[in-house]
Amino acid sequence: MPTTPKPSFVSRNLVAIVMVPSLIAVHFGWNLLQDNRKLVAAEEQIDLPPVTFAKYAWKRLTGNNSGAAAEKSDSD
Secondary structure (H helix, E strand, O other), X not given: OOOOOOOOHHHHOHHHHHHHHHHHHHHHHHHHHHHXXXXXXXXXXXXXXXXXXXXXXXXXXXXXXXXXXXXXXHHO
């Protein structure tokens, strides 16, 4: 019985090959839009979503809620 050929690297990792550059491009585009002052004022600018999530997760893990209260009072 003939053996089936082993799938190539590209066929085994096609999702990663497509998604990794796509995620990089999306985050780069987000950064370009946030830096454009015609679209987003300096006081309305926010971090990249992964940075925002990392800050939130760090505050939850460390129990540091005083920073969140200060941010809420600044935005009011």
